[in-house]
Amino acid sequence: MENILITGAFGQVGTDLILALKENKPGATIVASDIRIPEKPKPGIQQVVLDVRDQEELRKTISRYNITKIYHLASILSASAEKDPFLAYDININATFGLLKTAYKEHVRSVIIPSSIAVYGPGISRDMVGSGVPTVPQTMYGISKVTGELLGNYFSMKFGLDVRGVRFPGLISYETVPTAGTTDYAVEMFIKAVEGKPYSCYLRPDTFLPMMYMPDAMTSLLMLSDADSGRLKNRMSYNVAAYSFSPEQLAAAIKRHIPGFEVSYNADERQNIADGWPRSLDSSEAMRDWGFSPQYTFDAMVSDMISNLQAIKGRRQNAV
Ligand SMILES: NC(=O)c1ccc[n+]([C@@H]2O[C@H](COP(=O)([O-])OP(=O)(O)OC[C@H]3O[C@@H](n4cnc5c(N)ncnc54)[C@H](O)[C@@H]3O)[C@@H](O)[C@H]2O)c1
Structure with a gap:
């Protein structure tokens, strides 16, 4: 055991x-x-x-x-x-x-x-x-x-x-708000969109990073x-990674679910960190040695994140 x-x-x-x-x-x-x-x-x-x-x-x-x-x-x-x-x-x-x-x-x-x-x-x-x-x-x-x-x-x-x-x-999740990573913008963007608020992104709109x-x-x-x-x-x-996307691509995907969502861009010091990281990863060794392949596509992840955050928001509203 x-x-x-x-x-x-x-x-x-x-x-x-x-x-x-x-x-x-x-x-x-x-x-x-x-x-x-x-x-x-x-x-x-x-x-x-x-x-x-x-x-x-x-x-x-x-x-x-x-x-x-x-x-x-x-x-x-x-x-x-x-x-x-x-x-x-x-x-x-x-x-x-x-x-x-x-x-x-x-x-x-x-x-x-x-x-x-x-x-x-x-x-x-x-x-x-x-x-x-x-x-x-x-x-x-x-x-x-x-x-x-x-x-x-x-x-x-x-x-x-x-x-x-x-x-x-970068990892995307809805159970816990991330602390201080460079890829946190993705989760923050989802949260603001579901709250019906605009989001100011600290990375440039064209910054591609691998995510999962x-x-x-x-x-x-x-x-x-x-x-x-x-x-x-x-x-x-x-x-290990599933896909790469940029802030502007994520914003566009979220807008397909929440059309009024607005994002502005004000790059800060985290841009320097992101600029030193890979845009995409070769994860083939994980597949070769232990059979890993991610299940969620980018679109499936976006839909699932939004529906889970909406469910959490609904539960919070019912609780008050
Ligand atoms: N979240 C991501 O996107 C991501 C990406 C790549 C790698 N990782 C790695 O995954 C691991 C977990 O990351 P995470 O995102 O959960 O980080 P997190 O910051 O959300 O959680 C880290 C936890 O460590 C705790 N902690 C800090 N100092 C401590 C101490 N002295 N003793 C005991 N606990 C302490 C914090 O209270 C926090 O709960 C880390 O090794 C991180 O480098 C995370």
Whole structure:
């Protein structure tokens, strides 16, 4: 039986991962930890306050619940990391090293650490970027994600700890508002459109970035986690993405559902981050090694996001 610890469990990815694990791993113990946890306990999981920088608390949590697998999601995302690179270094690099060390010493079987398209930097060909393209990021977030990948490979080779990871593109979801990533504009645009408000986008209208809907991201994490180890030619850096689009294309697609929606464009410092990232990704290794292929097309994602956000809005209105 699996006893699964999630760090950073109440962020954008963790919120959906809790739901995906409850559905796909019935019987598993799910320990959802974060630096802050919701006041109202969520059913079917254990909720634990845990700062991933506190190795002794981490060790105690692993031991208390006899943890066999960790999804390490605690992280400072791209825009926040540029505002406070020292904090980002501490949480994304120092704490990730500490977590791997503690997981190895406590005999945890496997650790999954999502990486990001932020590992790439300026100066590469930006279309259909594969995992073999050099990773020379110039942001602290990108540097921390490359370091996480290298540490994962090292602990796998040196200590036999089974560490795996995907490079996520921008993720689109409705359960949780994203914190401070460069691709958050997409979710923000949906939310404003459903609220009937205009949206001011912080990226230029023609900025193409690879993206994926959260249900496909969850499928990729669960498939990679369950994949036969012998088939993994590449442990830490499987690119996964579904499609690429620009803010103006997303705005046009939303307007087909909500015709009065208005978007203006005022690029800020996040444009510089986006300009260093791939426009599209080659995800063929994930398909080859563990059969991943996203289910949601761009149009299907847009329809599903709008109907789910409208349902959430309806529930909120009924509650008042
Ligand atoms: N969301 C995306 O679009 C995206 C894209 C690429 C990669 N990723 C990766 O996926 C992982 C999860 O990202 P996310 O979008 O859920 O981020 P998020 O910011 O929504 O959530 C991160 C969580 O970590 C928690 N946290 C921060 N500092 C902590 C600490 N010291 N100890 C414990 N918890 C702490 C936060 O409270 C938050 O709940 C990260 O590794 C991120 O790099 C996300």
